[in-house]
Amino acid sequence: MSRPIMIACAHGTSSELGAAEVNTLCTGIAALRPGLDVREAYVDVQDPDLTAAVAGLPAGETAVVVPLLLSMGYHVKVDIARAVKSRPGTLAAAPLGPDPRLAELLDRRLREAGVTDNDAVILAAAGSSDAAAADNVEEVAAQLRALRSNRIVAAYGASARPSVPEAVAMLREEAAGGAGEGRPAGAGDLGGRVVIASYLLAPGFFHDQLAKAGADLVTAPLLPSPVLAEMALVRYDAAVAGNAS
Template sequence: MHAATRPALAVIAHGSRDPRHAATVDALCARVRALRPGLRVEAGYLDFDAPSVPRLLERLDAEGVRDVVALPLLLGRAFHAKSDIPAVLGETTARLPRLDVRQAGVLGPHPLLLQALERRLREAGSAPDRRHSTGVVLASAGSSDPEAIAVIAQTAREWRRTAGWCAVRPAFASASLPRTADAVRGLRADGVERVAVAPYVIAPGRLPDRIRAGALEAGADVLAPVLGASEELAAVLALRYDEAAADRRPVALSA
């Protein structure tokens, strides 16, 4: 698809009072622009940061954009992907009849996200030759959605199967159990020699800080940084955009 005819990409982020969140989103958008030269990539936020999603779509419409892929900056399909984002897109596009907006799929699960987790653990000092004696806590933000929790558990199982860690266990910063500290202690109680905590979150903020506090409290040996603007994460954004842009079937957006 020629750059001039491709839909614009609106990355839909949650937003945060922590300025590191928006800075990470900006860096990810810049990486996607580098991967897809000529593609218009903008970010909009559900809360806290500007522009809001409605303001972003209104601006694109006013500038003559007619086709937009709205891509949730989410690792899993929970409340925001199933309810919040469709609702705000549906309400806004009802007021902008010239604008065609389709919602792309969430980022995870995807093998590239496991590669990004591996990269962050290496950067934090996890030794590849000690995988057989290292257990990993896959620490996500958490959700009350059973589907989202099941996907995190499956991601942990797949990571252990493909990477060779002696254990990979999920933990959650909110809404679900166990918490990060309890997962670290559980691995220790099971005789795991070394424990690494891998935050399965995109940007810094309140919940990642809670993951960090739990890892430190329980004495984890390695604490990786968040996924951030990694090249793997940017590649998944570009792939999800490509999938949505290629699917020209009508998409119903509703609350």
């Protein structure tokens, strides 16, 4: 029996660099699993559109849609779910996050950027109106706190609060000795920099906005990293195994 086709489904971006990074990720997934048919699709901006990709599957073939997305949210619950429902036998895997390996990758990006224990860190996600997405981001923030002693707060590019600029302002106030919303008792003056940890897959609109938020430093996005290709295959395998059980 042939293995289901993997449809690696990303958000989509108008950034040439971001698109190239996602394309390289899909190539990396295929390289890790020779013989697996890996196809790209997108829920916005880029083609092939996910619905069209599912509709264009060969007759008699099944597929697993693996969201190359970092949180549960509208695109997973609505766009991907709708596309999967349109083709009997097609499955949806879980998104890449939350996952401790993402926290480890964020920690690596912070170390690469020279972030010290005295710096305050904003975990900056794209944002979603879906409460589950914010819960997912907070879970990764907690995992990152287990790896680092920094003051770490989650913030969002859109659709959720606090926004990234709001979080920057809050941490500036803390550093100046102000109360700061959500400041832990006994936190003391931070005295270091305000750093944005980009919790985004690749360069694009949201990552570009981080540079305008007023922080001292913005880390690179998660890609490129072989960890993400490995995680996508774990999600694929879990979906296949769950369907077989």
